[in-house]
Amino acid sequence: MPSTHxxxxxxxxxLTFAMPVSPPAVGxxxxxxxxxxxxxxxxxxxxxxxxxxxxxxxxxxxxxxxxPYFVNAVTVSYGGQEVAxxxxxxxxxxxxxxxxxLRASREAPVQVTWKDNNGGVYQQSVDxxxx
Amino acid sequence: MSSDRTSxxxxxGASRGGEIPGGTSESGATNVGRRGFLRAxxxxxxxxxxxxxxxxxxxxxxxxLAGAGTTGHAPRDAMPGxxxxxxxxxxxxxxxxxxxxxxxxxxxxxxxxxxxxxxxxGRAVPAIIDIDLPVTAGSYVAAYYLMVDHNxxxxxxxxxxxxxxxxxxxxxxxxxxRTSYVRAIAEMNTxxxxxxxxxxxxxxxxxx
Numbered sequence: 001m002p003s004t005h006x007x008x009x010x011x012x013x014x015l016t017f018a019m020p021v022s023p024p025a026v027g028x029x030x031x032x033x034x035x036x037x038x039x040x041x042x043x044x045x046x047x048x049x050x051x052x053x054x055x056x057x058x059x060x061x062x063x064x065x066x067x068p069y070f071v072n073a074v075t076v077s078y079g080g081q082e083v084a085x086x087x088x089x090x091x092x093x094x095x096x097x098x099x100x101x102l103r104a105s106r107e108a109p110v111q112v113t114w115k116d117n118n119g120g121v122y123q124q125s126v127d128x129x130x131x
Numbered sequence: 132m133s134s135d136r137t138s139x140x141x142x143x144g145a146s147r148g149g150e151i152p153g154g155t156s157e158s159g160a161t162n163v164g165r166r167g168f169l170r171a172x173x174x175x176x177x178x179x180x181x182x183x184x185x186x187x188x189x190x191x192x193x194x195x196l197a198g199a200g201t202t203g204h205a206p207r208d209a210m211p212g213x214x215x216x217x218x219x220x221x222x223x224x225x226x227x228x229x230x231x232x233x234x235x236x237x238x239x240x241x242x243x244x245x246x247x248x249x250x251x252x253g254r255a256v257p258a259i260i261d262i263d264l265p266v267t268a269g270s271y272v273a274a275y276y277l278m279v280d281h282n283x284x285x286x287x288x289x290x291x292x293x294x295x296x297x298x299x300x301x302x303x304x305x306x307x308x309r310t311s312y313v314r315a316i317a318e319m320n321t322x323x324x325x326x327x328x329x330x331x332x333x334x335x336x337x338x339x
């Protein structure tokens with residue numbers, strides 16, 4: 001198949017890119033499971049949260065210190081049972097990402113709960129389905 | 132480990148399952164005196180260099196370089212982040228290990244810490260921790276500890292797992308303040324402690 005990159009017809013309107021007006025909101029979360037899950041297989045679960053993870057050591061443009069604001073506790077439950085628990089500090093990068101193993105023993109939801117030091121609680125869940 | 136030209140390669144080799152660099156054993160203690168002595172020698176040489184006029188006698192400069200050679204340090208070892216100080220496990224890490232694990236022996240091996248040795252941006256350094264021991268219902272990883280020697284929070288993440296987790300890697304992205312050792316410790320449910328450490332050279336400070 002010929003590449004279309006070099007054959008833009010004349011008269012094609014210029015591309016305009018919609019720039020994001022604001023960064024994604026704090027607390028938006030995603031969980032990604034493998035496309036197909038077999039019973040009793042150990043799968044990789046990927047979880048991503050939008051969060052600034054401020055250490056408290058930086059200052060903003062006006063010179064004011066940015067207070068610490070970070071996720072410090074993550075719990076993973078599978079079918080209502082806690083299977084993993086993570087203790088974090090501000091040493092985790094912004095928009096914290098984690099990949100962890102999970103034995104897919106039954107069809108049940110995986111729920112991840114993030115808690116930050118300002119009392120924010122963020123949740124996301126996804127169903128494990130065998131295919 | 133701190134000998135000049137091969138230091139980086141030696142560190143990389145050590146990270147793949149040798150001893151804990153600057154480790155918890157007594158071998159670290161015997162090196163302190165020699166390394167401290169070398170460091171003192173380098174500082175003295177630097178002091179001499181600055182006490183002389185800037186465009187001084189070339190003969191003296193040559194003598195200084197020769198002197199540096201006899202102490203075992205090439206001149207470029209004065210570059211920050213390439214010489215010895217980061218090779219020692221600092222007291223804060225020792226105290227933290229003592230507080231967390233008491234007198235339990237931390238063995239090197241079985242843990243793979245997959246992390247780039249050069250991290251230009253310390254704000255996001257990807258790290259993968261894995262263990263090569265078979266995971267069964269009676270023997271599994273109860274927790275992974277991820278530590279960075281020179282970060283404000285040394286133990287920056289703890290991952291508590293259960294038998295329901297199964298066997299697999301933990302991946303995350305961490306911040307690093309400066310060049311230092313990154314240590315991963317796996318605590319088995321039986322109480323065994325396995326560890327790995329890698330020296331990561333950091334460009335941009337990610338912690339503030």
